[in-house]
Each structure stands twice: as structure tokens, then as C-alpha cells.
Amino acid sequence: AKFRTAEPIDDGKGCGIRQPIEVSEALPGIALGGAAMRCKTALAMAHWLKDTVQPALNIAMPGRRIAGIVPGSTYDCRLRNGASTGKISEHARGNAIDVAAFKLDNGETLEMKPRAEDSTMEGAFQRTATAGACLHFTTVLSPGSDAAHQDHLHLDVLERKNGYRYCR
Template sequence: MASLISAALLMSPTLPPTGPLPAMKPSAEAAHVAPFQGPPRPETAEVPKPEPKPALKEGAPETTPDDANTPAETQKESVASPPPPPIEKEDPEKLKACLADLRTLGVQFEEKPAVTEGEGCGIEHPVEVKAIADGVTVSAGADMRCDTARALATWMKNMVQPALNVAMPGRKIVGITHASTYVCRLRNGASTGKISEHARGNAIDIADFKLDNGQSLTMKPRDEDSTLEGAFQRAATAAACLYFTTVLSPGSDAAHETHLHLDVLQRTNGYRYCR
């Protein structure tokens, strides 16, 4: 009987212990694993900071035209406008020679007393031009320095009228309508910035040419104008840079859509700005 019981015990499966299971110890690897926290929230994600822009160098050479301001220049000048330069002094001998040149060119003009308005505005020895180059009249109020009048008369005689002879044979320019000559203001009439060459008698804005048949050649953007009238304006404008140091054609910028700006500002090394 005992042998049968022993055989039965050997053939039956091992039963699990009936008491509580012993606690399992975590492995060394599992003990060092950080708990899962999920992806970073959008509001806590780090946003890269933009790189700072390089600072503008002080004392950089001026590359803008005399009577035009770029947005960067306007912003800079709105902080602190430069002091206006003093009224330009005339060299007596050069002035005498200039007035003699005006008479030789047939310019009708009147010498006027000095104009001084403060803030850098004025002309030490102004002339009021009434007609240039073979009786081409200039609209009223054309006060300017002698150098400006000489450049205007020479350009008209040597370049403008000959160009018209090619574009419109038989026609003759009999008058110039100006939009502005001497006026005390800053460039483009701004409230801050550099003083305009108009305020020093160095500039004239031409609005149109009057022809002997009553027609007017109005200054306007003509870069894409393939007519002879357009060709004449471009030829006259390009030739102006032979006599003036600043030439701003109609359409060269927003402030010069309806007129041709010409001035005789003297720059370093004889630099000229023509567009």
C-alpha cells in the first residue's frame, strides 16, 4: 500500500506553494531608466532666437542723390537731422567770369540782393533768369546762383535744341516752365533730413518745354516710350549730366514723377549722380 502511494505522488504534477509570493527585486538596468514623460508640450518647446543684425558703420560714404532720401536714410535722419551748411560764398573772380558767360550765351537775367533766411537757406549773389539761349523764356520766379543759370543755358543751347531738331524738324523751343528753383526747404519737402539744393540756389526742376507751335512737351516717365517725343526727352535728360552734377529723371523715384531735377552740387572727386 505504501508503495502505491509513493508511486502516485511521483506521477502527479508539482503544486505551487500556497503562501504569498516573494517580492521581485528590480534589475540594475531597470533601476536607471527614467520614467516616460511623453513629447514636449508646444508651449514649452524652445524657440530659436533670431540672430542680431550687424550694426551700421558710422562714417559710411554717402551714395544717395542730393535731392532724394532712401528709407534707411530717412529713418536715421528722423532721430537727429544734421546741422544745415552755411550759405555758399561766391568767389569774386569766378562770379565775374560766370556773369560774363551768361551775357555771351544771351541769357536775360537780373542781379538781385542777397537772400538769407536762416537754417542754411539763401544765395549770396542770386540772379533771376528770364530767358536763355536765343530767347527761350523761363517762367517767373527763377532765382538761382549764376553757376546754375550757366549750366542751364549751355545745356539748352548745345544739347536740348539740337535734339529737338532731330526729333521734330522745324520745331523750336521757346520756353521752359519750371516747377521750382530757389525755395527754403529740406529735400523733397520733408520735415527732417538734409537741406535741399533748391534752398541754396543750386537746383531747378523742369516741368515742360514750350514749342513754337503752342505744343508742350511735358516731363513724365518715358523709359518705355518708343515715340520720337520719348526719345527726345531721354536724349535731353542724358545730356544734362554733362552740365549738372545731379540729374533725376521723371520716374527715377516717387518724388520725381512729374519733373526733371537738375542741380550743380559739388561732390568729392567730381562725383555725379544721374538717373
């Protein structure tokens, strides 16, 4: 990964990252655009891309390579789902990243969207990448899993009791 350490973020109200990094590449050649997050989040992202996403793409679209991630929300001081009341979002702690799309080395962009019934190779790739994310992240909300997650894949590393994971 290519990253730089950044100044601590403290936006009050429980928001912030004590030791943030700004990730320009999640893995060599996979751009992430300087997204701010905790090291643990970046590490989970790198393992997921290397162990699940690229191998799935190799099968779905032989010869293609992931060249970048189009992030949705990364660090953002807000409540879950942008609500006005409720629990603080993992985005507000640097524990989460939303993936809006994958950029491929041929210039194509694979947008994240509900694909439960999509029988194309793109659909199979997205479902495989999403399912595999649960091996690396503790929360995975796939496109279409709820009203707030129609056009992106939410990934976070929230620590829960007994190693519980929430994957939809």
C-alpha cells in the same frame, strides 16, 4: 541769357543765395520766367539747352524750337524732397531747377513724365535731353526716378568729391 541781379536771399536755416540772379531767358528766345538761382546754375542750364536740348529737338521734331521752360521748383527754402527731416535741398541754395515741361515755338508743351518705355519721338527727345543733362549738371533726376520726381526733371550743380555726378 537775360537776367537781372537780385538782392541777396537769406532765409536762415542754411537757405539763401548770396548773389542771386533772376533769369527771364535762359538763352535768347527761351523764356524762363524770372527764376531765381545762382549764376553757375543758369550757366549750366544755358549750355544744356544750347548743346543738348535744342539739337535733340532738331532731330526729334525738325523745324521746332524750344521757346521756353516751364519751371517746377527753383529757389525754395526746404529740405530734400520736401521732407520734414534730412539734408537741405539744393533748391534752398539756388543750385537747382526743376523742369516741368518744354514750351515749343508752335505753342505745344512737352510735359516731363516717366518715358523709359516710350518709343515715340517725344520719348526719345526727353531721354536724350535727360541723359545729356548729366554732362552739364552734377545731379539729374529724371521723371520716374523716384516718388518725388514723377512729373519733372531735377537738375542741380551740387559740388561733390572727385567730380562725382549722380544721374538717374
